[in-house]
Amino acid sequence: MRTKTKKAKEEKFEDGPPAANPKIPSEILESFLEDKIKLREMTNVKDVKCEFLWDRDGLQRYRINIWQEEYTDGQYCSRFYIGYSWFVHYCTRTKEITDKTIQPKQEI
Numbered sequence: 001m002r003t004k005t006k007k008a009k010e011e012k013f014e015d016g017p018p019a020a021n022p023k024i025p026s027e028i029l030e031s032f033l034e035d036k037i038k039l040r041e042m043t044n045v046k047d048v049k050c051e052f053l054w055d056r057d058g059l060q061r062y063r064i065n066i067w068q069e070e071y072t073d074g075q076y077c078s079r080f081y082i083g084y085s086w087f088v089h090y091c092t093r094t095k096e097i098t099d100k101t102i103q104p105k106q107e108i
Helices: 026-037
Strands: 045-056 059-070 079-091 096-099
Touching (some): 026 045, 026 079
Antiparallel strands (some): 045 059, 059 079, 079 096
């Protein structure tokens, strides 16, 4: 009996393989968040997640989520939710963050 052999799929990257775990430098991220929401003044922020999505031509794409905690009278435990969220591009050459979040349409 004859069996088929599977060829291993070979991934091709135009810009080379992606970095292992790229991150936006903390001082640049903090500056961006201060401009947007005055993060240092907020008391209910529980976590800041900056997740790498993909990289193309030196532009890294990230999703930044700000997790907040809210206490409500009459509830057993607090509520955790994403209070703010951004889709951003980080240019590794210029060290700048560009906000690419789609703004919701204003209802008339």
